[in-house]
Amino acid sequence: MRKMQEQIIDDLKVSPSIDPKEEVEKRVKFIHDFMQKTGMKTIVLGISGGQDSTLAGRLCQLAVERRRQETNDDDYQFIAVRLPYGTQADESDAMEAINDFIKPDKTMRVNIKPATDAMVKSLEEAGADISDFNKGNIKARERMIVQYAIAGQYGGAVVGTDHAAEAVTGFYTKFGDGGADITPLSGLDKRQGKALLQYLKAPANLYEKTPTADLEDDKPMRADEAALGVCYEDIDNYLEGHVIAEKAATKIEDWYKKTRHKRHQPITPLDTWWK
Numbered sequence: 408m409r410k411m412q413e414q415i416i417d418d419l420k421v422s423p424s425i426d427p428k429e430e431v432e433k434r435v436k437f438i439h440d441f442m443q444k445t446g447m448k449t450i451v452l453g454i455s456g457g458q459d460s461t462l463a464g465r466l467c468q469l470a471v472e473r474r475r476q477e478t479n480d481d482d483y484q485f486i487a488v489r490l491p492y493g494t495q496a497d498e499s500d501a502m503e504a505i506n507d508f509i510k511p512d513k514t515m516r517v518n519i520k521p522a523t524d525a526m527v528k529s530l531e532e533a534g535a536d537i538s539d540f541n542k543g544n545i546k547a548r549e550r551m552i553v554q555y556a557i558a559g560q561y562g563g564a565v566v567g568t569d570h571a572a573e574a575v576t577g578f579y580t581k582f583g584d585g586g587a588d589i590t591p592l593s594g595l596d597k598r599q600g601k602a603l604l605q606y607l608k609a610p611a612n613l614y615e616k617t618p619t620a621d622l623e624d625d626k627p628m629r630a631d632e633a634a635l636g637v638c639y640e641d642i643d644n645y646l647e648g649h650v651i652a653e654k655a656a657t658k659i660e661d662w663y664k665k666t667r668h669k670r671h672q673p674i675t676p677l678d679t680w681w682k
């Protein structure tokens with residue numbers, strides 16, 4: 408195995424193989440234990456209609472139900488949040504995930520378009536040109552603001568859907584979808600997440616669909632793999648310790664180095680890792 412590959416696997420704590428049943432239990436227990444320890448009774452997560460939030464959402468709902476049952480306290484709740492930017496192309500997937508699989512205690516919907524557009528307008532009036540790509544990151548941060556507003560109101564926690572196949576490339580918006588209190592999918596790669604959804608009997612179309620951040624107006628539903636220049640099959644194989652093509656391995660390692668800052672707390676004068 409490549410030396411850097413070994414370091415990355417160790418850093419992101421990826422297992423070369425998993426037992427989906429055990430992983431589901433471990434991660435439901437993690438969310439359950441977090442609520443028990445902190446006393447928090449509300450868990451909040453944006454549901455996009457993609458694989459990761461479908462899985463994390465179901466794990467959250469199962470954990471909340473377990474905690475509610477053992478305490479007889481009906482204040483425990485999972486709030487699924489729909490956060491479209493105007494009209495969302497795969498809205499029906501999001502609603503299928505919510506209604507047919509996650510079955511959350513509560514669903515809220517906040518259209519992030521007015522806030523995003525108002526922010527872009529104010530920035531442009533201040534003389535800052537905002538590219539479509541940069542606007543995409545503003546959308547992700549607006550989603551973070553909404554989830555924290557809901558969590559703040561209920562004294563709850565915000566869930567992030569980051570996992571090893573995103574963490575390795577830093578494929579998330581810093582303090583946007585990267586901003587969260589707990590990340591129950593950490594350490595899993597993309598195909599392992601899919602295996603958990605299969606075990607949980609999720610609708611197949613929700614874990615077979617093409618992963619997308621869907622952040623850009625100019626490139627709606629753009630596949631993550633197109634933006635990254637490397638496919639999840641290669642990323643997963645790399646994270647599970649397999650030999651992959653040199654070009655793909657170099658690409659992954661370049662992303663890893665470039666996005667190192669995202670996997671740390673803000674850099675302080677006492678830090679040296681970034682030098």
Ligand SMILES: NC(=O)c1ccc[n+]([C@@H]2O[C@H](COP(=O)([O-])OP(=O)(O)OC[C@H]3O[C@@H](n4cnc5c(N)ncnc54)[C@H](O)[C@@H]3O)[C@@H](O)[C@H]2O)c1
Pocket residue numbers: 540543544576577578579580581582619620621622623626629630631634668
């Ligand atoms: N449709 C899409 O697929 C789409 C659209 C938009 C964004 N994205 C993805 O979302 C992610 C977010 O984009 P991003 O990474 O450009 O934006 P980001 O905001 O997440 O990170 C960039 C910010 O990080 C900080 N930063 C950069 N280098 C640093 C360093 N060396 N040390 C400390 N801080 C540093 C700076 O504040 C910079 O503005 C990317 O992976 C991107 O590809 C995807």
Ligand SMILES: Nc1ncnc2c1ncn2[C@@H]1O[C@H](COP(=O)(O)O)[C@@H](O)[C@H]1O
Pocket residue numbers: 452453454455457459460488489490491492495550568579584619620621
């Ligand atoms: N349209 C959306 N509605 C609700 N939540 C969303 C939406 N888009 C993204 N999210 C949340 O952000 C994460 C990250 O999404 P990526 O596709 O990985 O960029 C997603 O899991 C949702 O929690």
Ligand SMILES: O=P(O)(O)OP(=O)(O)O
Pocket residue numbers: 455456457458459460461568617618619620
């Ligand atoms: O984070 P999600 O739920 O949008 O999943 P994906 O990354 O597969 O789009």
Ligand SMILES: [Mg+2]
Pocket residue numbers: 455457458618619620621
């Ligand atoms: Mg998505």
